[in-house]
Amino acid sequence: MKPHTLSSFDRDLDAIRLNVLTMGGQVEDAILNASRALEGRDEDLAAQVVQGDKLIDASEEEINAQVVRLLALRQPQADDLRAAVAVMKMAGELERLGDYAKNMAKRVPVLIAAPVIDGAAGALRRQSRLVGQML
Template structure:
């Protein structure tokens, strides 16, 4: 075996180890999103604490991936596509860590909502929104593991559905606030949570775009976005 072949083989082995760590991290984040949404729906403060405490493991995994990436760059000095692969993994790990933070933020609001005015159906609606993003995350990770461009592009296309759902939830929560001032505290928290879940969808979509870029060397076309909540106009009846 030539020295060049040996170096390439060592790089591939190191990169595979990093890929495996990223998939483990993604699985942890997927679970955190699901559990946070369930805790919110069921007003389960014990489950919420489990999500909050579990975020440390997600942070540790990102830190470990960063260390592995730095070591790989220093020792192997990858070029061209290999360098893209390493940088993309580091960016995807950062996106996953941010998603973990959003899940933790959702869980932190459970204790306040458990003692606030109950908004019928709000928890279930947010759980459906989180389930949609969770499925996008699962499919993005599968696309990454299999180098599946079609699946990654499908994930990107689904982000508009998350945007539409967020807009619908905003309108619903604003209506509740206008109908009864006692709903304001809970609905404000629910609105922030809906926006956090939407942001998770954006992060998953960004990672799916990295998958497409790694496989094809081309950036995906600009994706369709739903109407922004920043321009929403809700008038009282």
């Protein structure tokens, strides 16, 4: 996107984008750790993922608050408005992915009692790697 005539608008939008990137990293870590916890049947790591979901939820709330503040103060139009709305949607999707990681981690205590399935660990590693690449 081309620079905006108001440098303060660009600074605000850059700060929001940085927060989205940070949130994306948090979600990527959560997914990888949840898959590691499933593969290794690691309840402690699974508990960390479940606890870490609160940080992801808080990140979404902060991003949404920043976007609402940007909309209220700067009243963007056209491309700027679309960018702001897209950021809110991205934050919502990232939060949902964080919930999926949390749900994966919550399955670890159940799987500890189940027998190991041959080949499942490799498939889980491949899938989590692909999800990480998509993020």
